[in-house]
Amino acid sequence: MTSSNNGIRLAFLGWAAAVASLLYWVSDLIEAAQGGFSTAQLWLTLLAEAAIPPIVVGLWWFQRERLGRLGAISAWAYAYAFIFFTFTVVYALVEGTPDFEALSDDLGPAMTAHGAVMLFAGIGFGVAVARAGALPAWTGWTLAIGVVLVVVSQGSPEGVQLIAAGVRDLGIGAMGIALLRRGGLGAGSGTG
Known part of the structure; x- marks a missing residue:
């Protein structure tokens, strides 16, 4: 692959990480403001959550020579967890689930297990x-x-949960912005 193509891919990945992270947090903000789920809010969540697995795998790919086994296993496991969470949004849309508490009640142990994977x-x-x-x-x-805060803030007031989600989303979004600002990862990084 040419250097130009690599730069385009990095720019796309950077923008995707930044925008998806912002949309994910905005969907959480809307959910908190309206006191539960709505169809429009769930579609926004679906768009943002479905983007997380390829974004995280992309972030791993472009750093793969530096991240080692921990980075590889963790990136793919995080992507897997968000594939499951994307399914939960589809479930909520199909079933007309009113809020996160009802969703957690419906999906019970599977939510807990995938939350642990995400953590x-x-x-x-x-x-x-x-x-x-x-x-x-x-x-x-x-x-x-951020992922620790998301887990420990479950059941806390909405404002606390929004801050926790914002910290998590900032982590991925800032990785994307760093890719944009840097224009690439330099020597020793993956070349795609």
Whole structure:
């Protein structure tokens, strides 16, 4: 692949990470403001969540030589968790689920199990990114802290949950912005 094609792919990945992260947080904000799900809000969530798996795999791909086994396993596991979470949005749309509490009641242990995958994979990917040096370390630490905050804030007031989700979303979004600002990952990174 040519350097020009690589730059275009990095720019697309950067924009996708930044925009999807923002849309994901906006969908959480709308959900909080209206006190539950709505069809439009769920479609926005679906759009944002469905983008997360290819974005995270793309972020791993372009840093793969630096991320090691922890980064690879964590990126793919995080992507897997968000494939499941994307399914939950489709479920909520089809079933007319009114809110997250009802969704959690309907899907029970599967939500908990995939939440645990998201937690450990998010921590692992965040730590791998922070250590790799291909992107600013704070973006990886922000993701790692964000997934912990998302898990521990379950059941907290909406404002606390929004802050937690915002920290998580900032981690991925900032990785995307770092790709845009940098224009590439430099020597020793993946070449696609």
